[in-house]
Amino acid sequence: MFQYFVRRLLALxxxxxxxxxxxxxxxxxxxxxxxxVLAGENATQADVEAMRxxxxxxxxxxxxxxxxxxxxxxxDLGTSLRTGEPVWDxxxxxxxxxxxxxxxxxxxxxxxxxIAGVISARRRDSFADHSAMVLAVSGISIPPFWLxxxxxxxxxxxxxxxxxxxxxxxxxxxxxxxxxxxGVAAVMARFTRSAMVDxxxxxxxxxxxxxxxxxxxxxxxxxxxxxLIPVVTMAxxxxxxxxxxxxxxxxxxxWPGLGSMLIEAINYRDFVVVQAELMLFSLEFxxxxxxxxxxxxxxxxxxxxx
Amino acid sequence: xxAAEETGGAPLxxxxxxYVGFGRNAEKTPAVRGLNLTVRSGETVAIVGExxxxxxxxxxxxxxxxxFGGGRITGGEILLRRRNGQEVDLCQLDEDAARELRGDEIAxxxxxxxxxxxxxxxxxxxxVEAIVTHRDKSRAAARATALEMLQKVRxxxxxxxxxxxxxxxxxxxxxxxxxxxxxxxxxxxxxxDEPTTALDVTIQAQILGLVRDLQDDEGMSVxxxxxxxxxVAEIADRVIVMYHGEKVEEGPVAEIFAAPxxxxxxxxxxxxxxxxxxxxxxxxxxxxxxxxxxxxxxxDSTPTDPAAEPQTxxxxxxxxxxxxxxxxxVRGLTTAFDxxxxxxxxxxxxxxxxxxxxxxxWAGETLGLVGESGCGKSTTGRSxxxxxxxxxxxxxxxxxxxxxxxxxxxxxxxxxVQFIFQDPYASLDPRLTVGYSIxxxxxxxxxxxxxxxxxxxxxxxxxxxxxxxxxxRYPHAxxxxxRQRIAIARALSxxxxxxxxxxxxxxxxxxxxxQVVNLMMELQQRFxxxxxxxxxxxxxxxxxxxxxAVMYLGQIVEAGTRRAVFENPQHPYxxxxxxxxxxxxxxxxxxxxxxxxxxxxxxxxAIGDPPVRTPLxxxxxxxxxxxxxxxxxADPVAGQSPAG
Numbered sequence: 001m002f003q004y005f006v007r008r009l010l011a012l013x014x015x016x017x018x019x020x021x022x023x024x025x026x027x028x029x030x031x032x033x034x035x036x037v038l039a040g041e042n043a044t045q046a047d048v049e050a051m052r053x054x055x056x057x058x059x060x061x062x063x064x065x066x067x068x069x070x071x072x073x074x075x076d077l078g079t080s081l082r083t084g085e086p087v088w089d090x091x092x093x094x095x096x097x098x099x100x101x102x103x104x105x106x107x108x109x110x111x112x113x114x115i116a117g118v119i120s121a122r123r124r125d126s127f128a129d130h131s132a133m134v135l136a137v138s139g140i141s142i143p144p145f146w147l148x149x150x151x152x153x154x155x156x157x158x159x160x161x162x163x164x165x166x167x168x169x170x171x172x173x174x175x176x177x178x179x180x181x182x183g184v185a186a187v188m189a190r191f192t193r194s195a196m197v198d199x200x201x202x203x204x205x206x207x208x209x210x211x212x213x214x215x216x217x218x219x220x221x222x223x224x225x226x227x228l229i230p231v232v233t234m235a236x237x238x239x240x241x242x243x244x245x246x247x248x249x250x251x252x253x254x255w256p257g258l259g260s261m262l263i264e265a266i267n268y269r270d271f272v273v274v275q276a277e278l279m280l281f282s283l284e285f286x287x288x289x290x291x292x293x294x295x296x297x298x299x300x301x302x303x304x305x306x
Numbered sequence: 307x308x309a310a311e312e313t314g315g316a317p318l319x320x321x322x323x324x325y326v327g328f329g330r331n332a333e334k335t336p337a338v339r340g341l342n343l344t345v346r347s348g349e350t351v352a353i354v355g356e357x358x359x360x361x362x363x364x365x366x367x368x369x370x371x372x373x374f375g376g377g378r379i380t381g382g383e384i385l386l387r388r389r390n391g392q393e394v395d396l397c398q399l400d401e402d403a404a405r406e407l408r409g410d411e412i413a414x415x416x417x418x419x420x421x422x423x424x425x426x427x428x429x430x431x432x433x434v435e436a437i438v439t440h441r442d443k444s445r446a447a448a449r450a451t452a453l454e455m456l457q458k459v460r461x462x463x464x465x466x467x468x469x470x471x472x473x474x475x476x477x478x479x480x481x482x483x484x485x486x487x488x489x490x491x492x493x494x495x496x497x498x499d500e501p502t503t504a505l506d507v508t509i510q511a512q513i514l515g516l517v518r519d520l521q522d523d524e525g526m527s528v529x530x531x532x533x534x535x536x537x538v539a540e541i542a543d544r545v546i547v548m549y550h551g552e553k554v555e556e557g558p559v560a561e562i563f564a565a566p567x568x569x570x571x572x573x574x575x576x577x578x579x580x581x582x583x584x585x586x587x588x589x590x591x592x593x594x595x596x597x598x599x600x601x602x603x604x605x606d607s608t609p610t611d612p613a614a615e616p617q618t619x620x621x622x623x624x625x626x627x628x629x630x631x632x633x634x635x636v637r638g639l640t641t642a643f644d645x646x647x648x649x650x651x652x653x654x655x656x657x658x659x660x661x662x663x664x665x666x667x668w669a670g671e672t673l674g675l676v677g678e679s680g681c682g683k684s685t686t687g688r689s690x691x692x693x694x695x696x697x698x699x700x701x702x703x704x705x706x707x708x709x710x711x712x713x714x715x716x717x718x719x720x721x722x723v724q725f726i727f728q729d730p731y732a733s734l735d736p737r738l739t740v741g742y743s744i745x746x747x748x749x750x751x752x753x754x755x756x757x758x759x760x761x762x763x764x765x766x767x768x769x770x771x772x773x774x775x776x777x778x779r780y781p782h783a784x785x786x787x788x789r790q791r792i793a794i795a796r797a798l799s800x801x802x803x804x805x806x807x808x809x810x811x812x813x814x815x816x817x818x819x820x821q822v823v824n825l826m827m828e829l830q831q832r833f834x835x836x837x838x839x840x841x842x843x844x845x846x847x848x849x850x851x852x853x854x855a856v857m858y859l860g861q862i863v864e865a866g867t868r869r870a871v872f873e874n875p876q877h878p879y880x881x882x883x884x885x886x887x888x889x890x891x892x893x894x895x896x897x898x899x900x901x902x903x904x905x906x907x908x909x910x911x912a913i914g915d916p917p918v919r920t921p922l923x924x925x926x927x928x929x930x931x932x933x934x935x936x937x938x939x940a941d942p943v944a945g946q947s948p949a950g
Contacts, residue, residue, distance in 0.1 A: 009652065140489065160754045203421040209371055210416075212409030215401070225426045302425040302473035 089304025098257030109181030283301020430468030536888030638699030674851030741777025787818035866929035
């Protein structure tokens with residue numbers, strides 16, 4: 001298991017390398033010239049050129065790329081073009097808000113999705129099943145930003161239960177995390193349901209019943225644990241959805257996190273920040289999915305690591 | 307020993323007029339119709355029948371598990387005399403009350419030991435769970451009982467076994483664990499639903515012996531569900547024959563075998579291959595077909611193939627010309643699969659599936675290749691066609707040297723050698739018409755145009771006893787036996803010289819098996835086919851083969867004419883296989899049985915530790931054996947590969 005872990009970590013290196021190429025090319029393909037934006041509206045052509053040189057933007061792309069990678073390796077993320085603040089500091093400041101938002105969203109959506117999925121599978125074609133699945137389809141179909149605005153309108157503006165923006169209090173987490181997790185919960189519910197429906201037909205579930213176990217034990221212990229593999233896989237992939245969603249949702253709720261920071265950086269052509277953030281998002285996604293792979297072995301010891 | 311019906315224990319379980327159905331038509335088309343049976347205490351009753359006869363459904367009904375599979379008991383009663391003397395009707399119990407009886411007073415074991423244990427929990431946890439569900443015991447006390455049970459089912463090193471997960475155990479070991487689990491609460495009745503069907507013969511013999519011994523110790527009753535008359539003869543006191551949801555015959559085991567009354571029972575017994583039945587003959591012989599009776603009550607419902615009995619009188623087999631060159635000649639066929647591991651994912655061990663074997667097959671003959679699961683017999687078949695990465699020192703086919711296997715040679719070989727696989731349900735694409743499936747090989751090899759291919763497909767369907775109109779249908783419209791006929795038609799479409807039949811009849815009911823075997827022999831006569839007949843079933847191999855090779859751990863340990871090998875087995879492994887095969891004759895049950903122990907060791911070996919090759923030496927005319935020195939049967943637990 002440990003060997004497997006180390007090998008998987010090492011295998012991340014080439015993946016990160018490929019991602020860095022994409023991030024770099026993507027950022028440099030963005031329309032708009034950072035030098036011109038930074039030099040200001042009244043700058044002369046000469047000022048812009050000078051700014052370009054100062055930013056090393058006059059060099060060829062490969063040279064710039066090598067520079068980019070060298071800085072990444074030394075964890076030197078550079079300074080923001082807009083504020084002059086080190087990007088690392090900016091990210092550390094924004095990180096907790098986004099971290100708590102993701103954790104809260106993922107936690108409720110996984111728990112809720114699992115429970116809904118198990119109940120649906122257990123009572124297939126019942127009223128509970130059909131309503132849970134209608135809810136799930138709605139959760140997948142509703143655009144998150146619209147759900148966010150709707151929740152805000154009802155619970156913040158009309159009922160006044162929650163604030164409308166910012167992260168000053170833990171209660172501020174409620175609406176954004178519901179918004180962000182809704183899609184994930186829906187997908188989890190559907191996946192759990194279908195995995196449970198498959199597993200409940202397995203021979204060992206019949207054995208569990210033949211032992212005289214209570215149906216509760218048969219379902220929640222013998223069946224669910226085996227059904228978790230596809231569910232956990234999906235949870236890992238949904239995390240990417242969460243990261244993407246958080247960018248929009250943070251905007252809607254004026255959340256002081258990485259997403260808001262990214263949008264601002266894009267608006268100002270602050271490519272140094274954009275690059276750093278994209279790398280961070282990618283890395284998070286990779287690590288979460290590595291964690292998922294390791295979870296497999298804990299859930300089902302028959303899965304061998306090679 | 308088999309006198310329970312005379313000694314007559316009190317009735318333990320009485321089933322009266324039981325009806326069970328499925329889904330919306332539960333009442334209209336029941337799967338079990340008016341079943342009556344009694345199991346007395348201490349008695350072993352066997353229910354025999356073919357797939358779809360309702361035997362498993364009946365068994366599941368008796369523990370009220372049938373509901374979980376969508377079934378419903380629509381009539382009748384199932385009376386159980388409880389330990390406390392009370393009599394309950396299982397049909398009337400609610401789920402909670404039924405649950406309390408399950409695993410406590412009635413326990414059940416199933417056919418598939420590989421999938422019947424939960425993969426995510428340890429053996430110990432699953433055993434303890436069974437005990438604490440019904441007994442007011444601490445976990446420690448339950449664990450002690452679990453350990454005792456494992457020892458009782460003769461699992462060596464039981465202490466260690468408690469901490470293992472099912473995937474670390476062989477099929478035989480898992481079935482022992484299942485039995486231990488079933489007996490943990492000392493049930494009055496054990497229902498065993500085909501418990502040995504998925505196991506190798508030597509393991510089957512061990513499990514049957516175990517069930518018998520445990521029954522003697524515990525004084526419990528056993529209801530044994532099986533399709534295998536050999537197993538029935540080994541274990542049953544009384545036999546109930548089911549056919550199409552109904553009981554057609556019932557009687558003491560000796561009577562059923564000696565004087566079957568119902569035509570179906572007769573047909574069933576006639577179709578059972580008997581080891582030793584071919585003594586004194588040199589060539590294969592088709593099964594004698596007894597027409598399975600259309601129901602005595604004039605039933606419209608013959609579940610067997612409509613085209614079941616091609617009414618042919620088997621012609622006298624044409625002798626094989628052994629003076630000619632063999633059609634296939636392989637030397638030093640070797641296949642090993644790498645196992646990777648470690649930090650750098652390097653190859654650290656190998657599965658030596660096939661280890662330098664030599665084969666010759668002549669035109670028009672059947673070479674039987676027997677051995678237990680994991681011995682490499684299937685891999686051998688695949689290796690010949692390079693369906694797996696393998697090596698041969700020399701390979702001659704139909705007079706050509708194909709050792710190098712240039713792509714064009716390989717293509718040619720794959721046209722002239724065709725496969726029939728075990729599972730008739732999985733080996734036909736459900737989304738293609740059977741006509742297309744039969745045509746496809748001809749089109750791939752460019753042998754026919756689309757039109758001429760479908761003409762030939764129609765002709766082939768006739769050859770295998772189906773009708774040309776069947777070409778437009780999809781596989782789901784056919785029974786298992788019919789599908790295997792289709793698979794045979796497909797194999798014959800390229801006019802092959804050699805057909806590799808990999809357990810081709812193993813998944814079929816005996817009566818269907820007999821038909822398919824006869825068909826294969828008939829086609830051999832007609833087209834001069836050579837067969838490599840790969841099977842674990844000694845009796846079937848004896849029936850069909852001209853020559854036989856016995857395979858063990860990737861090597862051939864004994865080979866020769868069928869007669870030499872079966873009438874004078876020399877290698878200890880061959881003898882072991884033959885001793886383990888159940889004999890469908892209750893009279894021979896009292897013969898002193900060799901108690902089988904141990905399991906076949908693993909073919910996985912570390913790099914740099916290749917297996918020793920034991921060359922075959924002559925042991926008589928047309929008879930060769932490998933040096934039996936060093937032949938080992940492993941300690942069943944030490945033989946397992948450790949967790950990865």
